[in-house]
Amino acid sequence: MSIVFLFSVSTIHFGPSSVDQNFKPPAPHHFNSATACVADTSGKISLTREQWDYCLDPGAEPIYYLSIVIVTRMDDYAENQHHRLQNFIDSAYILAEHTREKIELLVVEWNPPKDRRRFLDSFRFRRSEYLTYRIISIPENIHDALPNRGGAPLHEFEGKNVGIRFARGEFIVCTNQDDIWSHNFHNAIKSRAFKKDIIYLQHQDRHNIHDNLPPSIVNLPAMPSDEMIYMACALHEQDWGNYKLPDPIEVTPDNLLRLGDQAGDYTMAHRDTWKKVRGYRESGGVAWVDIEFIGTARWTFDVPVVYSEKGFTCHQEHNNVWESKPERMTDNKGINMAEVQRHEKEYVNEERKWALQHLDIWEMGLECFEYLGGLCW
Numbered sequence: 001m002s003i004v005f006l007f008s009v010s011t012i013h014f015g016p017s018s019v020d021q022n023f024k025p026p027a028p029h030h031f032n033s034a035t036a037c038v039a040d041t042s043g044k045i046s047l048t049r050e051q052w053d054y055c056l057d058p059g060a061e062p063i064y065y066l067s068i069v070i071v072t073r074m075d076d077y078a079e080n081q082h083h084r085l086q087n088f089i090d091s092a093y094i095l096a097e098h099t100r101e102k103i104e105l106l107v108v109e110w111n112p113p114k115d116r117r118r119f120l121d122s123f124r125f126r127r128s129e130y131l132t133y134r135i136i137s138i139p140e141n142i143h144d145a146l147p148n149r150g151g152a153p154l155h156e157f158e159g160k161n162v163g164i165r166f167a168r169g170e171f172i173v174c175t176n177q178d179d180i181w182s183h184n185f186h187n188a189i190k191s192r193a194f195k196k197d198i199i200y201l202q203h204q205d206r207h208n209i210h211d212n213l214p215p216s217i218v219n220l221p222a223m224p225s226d227e228m229i230y231m232a233c234a235l236h237e238q239d240w241g242n243y244k245l246p247d248p249i250e251v252t253p254d255n256l257l258r259l260g261d262q263a264g265d266y267t268m269a270h271r272d273t274w275k276k277v278r279g280y281r282e283s284g285g286v287a288w289v290d291i292e293f294i295g296t297a298r299w300t301f302d303v304p305v306v307y308s309e310k311g312f313t314c315h316q317e318h319n320n321v322w323e324s325k326p327e328r329m330t331d332n333k334g335i336n337m338a339e340v341q342r343h344e345k346e347y348v349n350e351e352r353k354w355a356l357q358h359l360d361i362w363e364m365g366l367e368c369f370e371y372l373g374g375l376c377w
Helices: 047-056 083-098 140-145 154-167 183-188 226-232 256-262 271-277 289-300 337-341
Strands: 065-074 103-110 131-138 168-175 177-179 198-204 268-269 305-308 313-316 367-371
Touching: 047 268, 047 305, 047 367, 065 083, 065 154, 065 226, 083 103, 083 131, 083 177, 083 183, 083 313, 103 154, 140 305, 154 168, 168 271, 256 289, 256 337, 268 289, 271 289, 289 337, 289 367
Parallel strands: 065 103, 065 168, 103 131, 198 305
Antiparallel strands: 131 367, 168 268, 177 313, 198 268
8 A cells, every 4th residue: 555645921830740849950061151131132142163063062961851853934925924933932932941951943944035034033932940942043055955845934843853963962852833732742841751763753734724623733822821821721620740742653554644744743762863873864845754764763774653642732723824925835746655664665764964964054054053042241
């Protein structure tokens, strides 16, 4: 059987039972004291080569429990991008404050538009002793050096691979800028429920639903309170600190599309597991590679897959971009996943030829900035 892809300020107060009052994390990691805060977010961040290397260094061992990876650019994606993305950033802050686990939010800013503000200059980043922000910016010349089948200005999966390459978390979750974290994810992080050598997926309702929204599709206003963000994605009652994940599921060509539906909004694995599979296959900004990745991980690399019907994210409702820009819908049709299951074909990145490893990213101007949030006066 074959599958051919045809398609790609307020503060919330948590009760004493919701958090571990005795948890004391180590000091946040940063490469020099200047990263503690930023006096002028509109200026260019200039680093020495040593500082730049340090900013990108993933470390031999993880220093955070979780790295959250997204790819974005300030082009008002699907309209009203700013408030949805600010809600996402605030949701990460709320996650860190609630769980008291060490987390980094790693944003890959891909091909920034020349006539727009940069990501750092567009949002507020609140300080938490449990959260570190890191921004890796991919300039236009690196974007132009890569294959680009649909002429898209942003390559989601190539960008996520960059995040995977440099992430410092024990676990890395690749998600999207329109998502917020559910109570299920808060509890799973607090419970440290995740394990190495497993790919984690979730159920999330389809994004083309714009009326009578299901629970995992939400419509938050601009500038919501922390409590509104937190409660918008409750989804289920919780036994805090005792979250239980389902057992691995059998992946077949028959259920692959269901398991991979909206996988771009949540795919999580241990940092070593991501690198074992060599990230998402890079083929020029092609969509639906997130679904292909699941089959490759399970059948080519024998990595078990856990699929949670209880979702870890909610998606903020927005216009469907691909309906208005069909030329960007460059799918990976022609990939026969049954052949992958039978070990007749492999669709895997070459060693050291993914996540920009084959380019001189220092000379080409890739930027990195890490800081703890907040402003300076």
